[in-house]
Amino acid sequence: GDIVGVRGKIRCLDIVNIKLSLSGGMMIYAYNDVFYHADYPLSKMKIRPCISGMGEIDFNVSEKVALGVFYGKAIALNDNINPYFDSAGITISLKL
Numbered sequence: 001g002d003i004v005g006v007r008g009k010i011r012c013l014d015i016v017n018i019k020l021s022l023s024g025g026m027m028i029y030a031y032n033d034v035f036y037h038a039d040y041p042l043s044k045m046k047i048r049p050c051i052s053g054m055g056e057i058d059f060n061v062s063e064k065v066a067l068g069v070f071y072g073k074a075i076a077l078n079d080n081i082n083p084y085f086d087s088a089g090i091t092i093s094l095k096l
Contacts (some may be wrong), residue, residue, distance in 0.1 A: 001058040005052075017066060018055040026050065029083050030032045058091055066093040 003021025012018065027050035027073070030043050058068025068091045075084040 004033070004043070015060050016059050017056075017068070019054075019058075019065075021054045022051070023053075024051045027074060027083075029076065031081065031083070046076075048078055050074050050076045054087075056091060058093060064095040067091070077084065 003052075004025065005021055007019065007021040010018040026047055027080035028045065028047045029032075030045050052072060053070035054067055054070060058066040060066045068090055070089055072087040073084060076082060
């Protein structure tokens with residue numbers, strides 16, 4: 001799907017970088033419809049507009065290497081169940 005967004009970066013004391021992003025697009029997800037027929041739940045696919053955001057902070061450990069962590073969340077809009085997805089991890093940035 002297509003995603004449109006904005007991203008910003010703040011540099012503090014040439015050591016810490018804070019990056020924030022906000023984007024929107026379409027999310028495709030599957031879910032089990034247990035209310036349709038209790039004995040045989042049906043898996044359904046849906047496509048819905050979504051909004052997502054991510055925050056990242058990293059620290060310059062040398063002139064060419066930065067290590068950090070990130071956390072992100074995406075939420076489907078305009079739905080009764082509003083599914084969401086979280087992501088988190090560690091980053092390494094290298095300047096070549």
